Amino acid sequence: MNPDDRQPGRVRKAPENFLGAEFVRELGRDGVNAERRNFLRKSFLAAGAALAGAPLASALAASPGAGDPDILNLPPWSKMLGQPVAARPYGLPSGYEANLVRRQSPGLTSVPQASVSFAPLQGLFGIITPSGLHFERHHQGWVDVDPARHRLMINGLVKRPRVYTMDDLMRLPSVSRIHFLECGANTGMEWGNVAVPTVQYTHGMLSGSEFTGVLLSTLLEDAGFDRVKGKYILAEGADGSGMTRTIAMERALDDVMVAYGMNGEMLRPENGYPLRLVVPGVQGVSWVKWLRRIEVGDQPYGTKDETSHYVDLMPDGMLRQYTSIQEAKSVITSPSGGQVLLNKGFYNLTGLAWSGRGRIRKVDVSFDGGKNWRTARLENPVLPKALTRFNIDWVWDGSPAILQSRAVDETGYVQPTYAQLRAVRGTRSIYHNNAIQSWQVAASGDVANVQV
Amino acid sequence: MRALLLSMPVVLMLAVGLAFPAHAQFAGVGRDATDAEVKAWDIDVRPDFKGLPPGSGSVSAGEQLWTGKCASCHGDFGDDNHVFTPLVGNTTAEDIKTGRVAALKAGGSARTTFTKVNTVSTLWDYIHRAMPWDAPKSLSSDNVYAVLAYLLNLAEVVPADYVLSDRNIAEVQARMPNRNGMTRAHGLWEVNGKPDTQNQACMKDCQAEVKISSALPDYALNAHGNLADQNRTFGAVRGRVTDPKAAASKPAAAPANAVVTALLGARGCTGCHGMETKIIGPGFKEVAGKYQTRADVKAYLADKIAKGGSGVWGSAAMPPQAQLSKSELESIAAWLAAGAQP
Structure with missing residues (x-):
């Protein structure tokens, strides 16, 4: 092995580097995880580490004698007076949930204000991401904007340039819609090879929320936009980065929203409080946060995040510009990379599917690396351009397996394999990696991120 | 009766029209922007230079600004990669002729800003709206011209005695190294764009052999910290213990x-x-x-x-x-x- 490859930390500084060829050969020779482990001992170790001294209570604990001590001896919470109402005026998760938080990927960026934190998909349920766990991507840090001083301006090819306060916007006809929000660079570190260990880092630039606000078409009509010459809009943020993105008018008039609400409350500052653009089905960078201005124009704007970043490099050296749509994609969130199965037997395998072109029609799951597939159950609701939760029964017989999921959307588009995606786009695109994800289950019960 | 029903909204509209402009569908909500307000916020510069304010700046003036405001992150020559990806490098005189950066096809080398950006308007807009990093929107138009002139000189697009202005910026556009390197011929832009992969939903005996092409080595499993601490301690699965030392509980931070x-x-x-x-x-x-x-x-x-101060830890100055x-x-x-x- 090249000594340079032995450095601690990430495999790739990412997203543009690759594992050395020699290193990949060594992997193939030695395998990833030959060591078989004792499930019970390890799961107790993990539990003990986190609970620090709490009794190792588990249905797994073989309880000799009369029975489980946690049944036979009442726990303290059954024999005490609980906390009063409003002890925590804004509620918090249980203290036992501290492991599931937004996390950074070490070495991905060198400046924390222009960085990413990933949502812990491995432990989340359903299709709504708790607002405090919504992934973050900031280009120049986040700000907490004073809503009383925030304004939205509409200008450009309009009859009347307009200004709205938050008072104004919250009086206008309101809509509430559930949509997914995925960064265009989600799974970007994996274009060339496996680079990160868990679904939090492979797919965690993904969240699902209910957004409340005003349709952009309402505001464009109020300003009297030019229906003939107005082909594009520019959306601009009020933060230091002044994020700007071009959106085609056809899309702007379709389902784009100017949102102030998220999951029943106001947007969180990290998500653009008090106002952000919602562009269903389109990569997150276009969902301009701290939205201050919409300009109507007759040509695209070629902004910094449309020329210097968020351009997809193809094998012929051309950069795809204005790549926007997040095509159908899915991932199994549990069991997933970095997790360990408790023992043989029954599991509910669960995951997420989504498409920027509409509803998910079906999700198939393979347990043998793509040779054979079974169709999963889709949980209601199945909404356009929203996360869709799938589940499927699985009895693990203790033998090695490779788990995959494959989404099909209502246009008939089928989520591609890595081989299919790379055949067209190579490995240097960074953005819009929607390939089928593989999780390898070892006989030990260890689950690992692999590519086939 | 029919006539009466039709006329009622007309009467209502007339009544509203007395208090609010005739166009206002949402009476009492929002107002027209003043010219000064639009001027204050409409700062974007388009590839056809719509929005570009008049002004100018020389390479040498830009160098001075660069040293004071930009070099600590981007390096003296715009090629530093410690904080951000390099701005300058990997473009050639031949690229300036063809408008295609050959290094993008060859691969392997770092993608600098100048290898990618096709429109010089973007650089003007970027510096003006978002730079310097910790004091965005603090540069005057002439300062932006100067800083951009210096950058263009570092990228060998303009000579050292160049004075960039709104009058000659179109000449610079014609020399941008990757000006012909962008395409919109793909399916991810138009609402009904055509996908570029065509997988089939095969269900049975879809392939004979499955081969693992890539996996994480054991030593990298802990690169993101102990995975046992990133999963619940109950439920269907546990996180894998990737750091044996993590088994000892850490004292809570004060x-x-x-x-x-x-x-x-x-x-x-x-x-x-x-x-x-x-x-x-x-x-x-x-x-x-x-x-x-x-x-x-x-x-x-x-x-x-x-x-x-400066000089204790290196040449980069820490401002007060x-x-x-x-x-x-x-x-x-x-x-x-x-x-x-x-």
Whole structure:
């Protein structure tokens, strides 16, 4: 092995580097995880580490004698007076949930204000991401904007340039819609090879929320936009980065929203409080946060995040510009990379599917690396351009397996394999990696991120 | 009756029209923007230079601004990669002729800003709206022209005696190294764009053999920290213990430390200082280590932070930190003196 490859930390500084060829050969020779482990001992170790001294209570604990001590001896919470109402005026998760938080990927960026934190998909349920766990991507840090001083301006090819306060916007006809929000660079570190260990880092630039606000078409009509010459809009943020993105008018008039609400409350500052653009089905960078201005124009704007970043490099050296749509994609969130199965037997395998072109029609799951597939159950609701939760029964017989999921959307588009995606786009695109994800289950019960 | 029903909305509209402009569908909501307001906020510059304000700046003026405001992140020559990806490099005289950067096809080399950006308007707009990093929108138009002229000279697009202005910027556009390197011929832009992959939903015996092409080596499993600590401690699965040392429980951080570390983020300190190691300035732990034996360590550090300085840890200057109150200065200094514990 090249000594340079032995450095601690990430495999790739990412997203543009690759594992050395020699290193990949060594992997193939030695395998990833030959060591078989004792499930019970390890799961107790993990539990003990986190609970620090709490009794190792588990249905797994073989309880000799009369029975489980946690049944036979009442726990303290059954024999005490609980906390009063409003002890925590804004509620918090249980203290036992501290492991599931937004996390950074070490070495991905060198400046924390222009960085990413990933949502812990491995432990989340359903299709709504708790607002405090919504992934973050900031280009120049986040700000907490004073809503009383925030304004939205509409200008450009309009009859009347307009200004709205938050008072104004919250009086206008309101809509509430559930949509997914995925960064265009989600799974970007994996274009060339496996680079990160868990679904939090492979797919965690993904969240699902209910957004409340005003349709952009309402505001464009109020300003009297030019229906003939107005082909594009520019959306601009009020933060230091002044994020700007071009959106085609056809899309702007379709389902784009100017949102102030998220999951029943106001947007969180990290998500653009008090106002952000919602562009269903389109990569997150276009969902301009701290939205201050919409300009109507007759040509695209070629902004910094449309020329210097968020351009997809193809094998012929051309950069795809204005790549926007997040095509159908899915991932199994549990069991997933970095997790360990408790023992043989029954599991509910669960995951997420989504498409920027509409509803998910079906999700198939393979347990043998793509040779054979079974169709999963889709949980209601199945909404356009929203996360869709799938589940499927699985009895693990203790033998090695490779788990995959494959989404099909209502246009008939089928989520591609890595081989299919790379055949067209190579490995240097960074953005819009929607390939089928593989999780390898070892006989030990260890689950690992692999590519086939 | 029919006529009456039809006429009622007309009557209502007339009534509303007395108090609000005839166009206002949403009476009493929003107002027209003034010309001065639009001028203040409409700062974008388009590829056809719509929105570009008049002005000019020379390469040499840009060099001076660069040294003071830009070099600490981007390096003296715009090619530094310690904080951000390099701005300049990997373009050739041939690229300027063809408008296609050959290095993008060849691969392997770092993608600098100049290898990618096809429109010089973008660079003007970018610098104007978002730079410098910690003081965006603080440069005058002439300053932006000057900084951009210097960058263009570093990229060998313009000569050292060039004065960039709104009148000659179109000439520069014709020399941008990757001006012909962008395509919109793909399916991810138009609402009904055509996908470029065509997988089939095969269900049975879809392939004969499955071969693992890539996996994480064991030594990298802990690169993101102990995975057991990133999963629930109950439920269908556990997180894998990837750091054997993590089995011993860590003492909780003292709340006082958490207050200071939050302050470091809120006041912008973490933009330049890592917890452990250098970003632009030294890591907090490094500072703590260097001065821990000094008798007046707290007063010394409080004074250093307030006044700024350079030369102790390298050439990058730390500006005075006037945004910190006296008590904030003292808290940070005391935290450093106590070893900079996270």
